[in-house]
Amino acid sequence: MFSLRNLTRRASGMVKRSLPIKRKTCVATFMVINRRAHETTEKEKDELEDEEYDELSSRFLGIAPGGHGALVLQPYIKWGANKKRNTTPELQLEEAVTLLKTLQNWRVVDKMCVSLMNLKKKELLGKGNLESLKIKVRSNPEITAVFISTNLLQQVQIQELRHILGVPVYDRxxxxxxxxxxxxxxxxxxxxxxxxxxxxxxMKLNVVKETREEHVGTFESHRKLLQVRETKLKNALLKLKAQRHLLRSKRLQNKIPTIAVVGYTNAGKTSLIKALTGDSSLHPRNYLFATLDVTIHQGTLPSRLKVLFVDTIGFIQDVPATLIEPFVATLEDAMNADIILNVHDASHPDRQAQMDHMQATLKGLIKDQVVINVANKIDRISEDIPRLNMLGVSATKLIGIDGLRDELDKSILGATGRTIVRIRVQSGSRASAWLYKETTVTNVEADPENAQYLFMDVITTELQLKMFRVFLKKYE
Known part of the structure; x- marks a missing residue:
């Protein structure tokens, strides 16, 4: 009753005409599981809430609810092997300023760049620069803190500088x-x-011990407090990893193609996902680290194939690996995606340094996935996009979005082992119903030689084809 006559005829391109897709159950199930992964029990909430720890962390981290008027200092290596050659001190300083302005109630009072031979001196700066900084801080009452834009200062450096300057000192x-x-x-x-x-x-607690800022009994109490909290958090992280593993297993089981959207912070990842999916629930925000959660968003490619876009935390230069390491549990979802969509801010003046940082970061994270580089915010620049050697789009103006969808469509088939196959089946048959349920139907045409039969173009995997053959043998 059913025919496999054209089962091996594979289309070379996308078919434009299509019928509505009915395969929604597995995608919906995955989305529900993803939401549940973000839910936390009351016990887990209690592990995060600890008044005694909050008091200690506020002191150690220098948290100021009322904010600070800060002087931003950008140190840079003037020459040698550690000199950064893909950026300038001025561009680094501007990122530091933007970073600080992200904090509510903080404001930039003054800013300066300082050249150094290295970052290892006890006072960090040389005598001349240190004296100049000291005069700036002490002569301006609006300066209540100094932000030194390097990834991690030694605690002895913070102690020395705070003593000399008379105000709190922060690093990145x-x-x-x-x-x-x-x-x-x-x-x-x-x-x-x-x-x-x-x-x-x-690190802060060790400084307290070395400088004997606290009574021995108080120090021991704080040490135990920190030790207990660390153990609880690590156990909670293990549970989070298990939840994420369940998500990945469910995705693999349902064979839902996934596209991870990664990039430098504020490159426009969430805006791009909104443009690609039309998800009105997404509300992109124009500041650094607006997204800290890995979230899943359903989309449909031109071929009518259902896919999941994974939004991720943004990356940034000059921060210790320990700061990003806890997010690896959720970043693994992205790094196991079928395709990596690497988004760059084409309009950013420090674009090259950001691109280099992302390339180096992804090199240590991804496996052998296809990486599609996208230059976002092209509506803000005048240069020729082909020079960027990537696809140019504007997520907010919807420029180039259709072209990106087409590129994703082509890439996702090869990345997931899918092909477009034309199959001849009887109209209204169990075979046609099976194809609608188990594959993505892109086009249906009546057989011109026999009106009782249809030609169905479907996107399918080799496994699905084998399952279809078994199905046909069962009901032939």
């Missing part, structure tokens, strides 16, 4: 942790932020 680690704290909304994100600050807390 302490500032980014505070931004993470402010932007973490879900319990999952709060857990990862809580773990990210633990190494910094240990």
């Amino acid at each position: 680690y302490s500032i980014v942790v505070q931004i993470f704290r402010a932007h973490a909304k879900s319990q999952e994100a709060k857990l990862q932020v809580a773990i990210a600050e633990i190494p910094y807390m240990w």
Whole structure:
């Protein structure tokens, strides 16, 4: 009754005409499981809430609810092997300023660049620069803190500088942790932020011990407090990893293609996902680290194939690996995706340094997936996009989005082992119903030689074809 006459005829391109797709159950199930992964029990919430720890962390991290008027200092290596050659001190300084402005109630009072031979001196700066900085700080009462834009200062450096300048001193680690704290909304994100600050807390506690700032009994109490909290958080992280493993297993079981959207912070990842999916529930925000959760969003490619877009935390230069490490549990979802969509801000003045950082970061994370590089925000630049050697789009103006969808369509078939196959089946048969349920139907045409039969173009895997053959043998 059923024919396999054209089973091996494979289309070379996308078929434009299509019928509505009925395969929604597995995608919906996956989305529900993803939402549940973000839900947290009351017990887990209690592990994150600890008044005694909050008091200690506020002191160690230098959290100031009322904010600070800060002087931003950008140190840079003037020459030698450690000199950065893909950026400038001025561009680095501007990123540091933007980073600081992300914190509520903080403002930039003054800023300066300082050249150094290295970052290892006890006072960090030479005598001349140190004296100049000291005069700037002490002569301006609006300066209540100094932000030194390097990934992690030695604790002895912070102590020395604070003593000389008379105001709190922050590095990028302490500032980014505070931004993470402010932007973490879900319990999952709060857990990862809580773990990210633990190494910094240990460093601060060791300084307290060495400088004997606390009574021995108080120090021991704080040590036990930190030790207990770290153990609880690590156990909670293991549970999170198990939940994420369940998500990945469910995705593999349902064979839903996934596209991970990664990029430098504020490159426009969420805006791009909104443009690709039409998801009106997404509300992109124009500031650094607006997204701290890995979230899943359903989309449909031109071929009518259902896919999942994975939104991820943004990356940034000059932060310790320990700050990002807790987020690896959720980043693994992205790194196991079928395709990596690497989004760059084409309009950013420090674009090259950001691109280099992303390339180096992804090299250590991805496996052998196809990486599609996208230059976002092209509506803000005048240069020729082909020079960027990537697809140019504007997520907010919807420029180039259709072209990107087409590129994703082509790439996802090869990445997931799918092909477009034309199959001849009887109209209204069990075979046609099976194809609608188990594959993605892109086009249906009546057989011109026999009106009782249809030609169905479907996107399918080799496994699905084998299952279809078994099905036909059963009902022939």
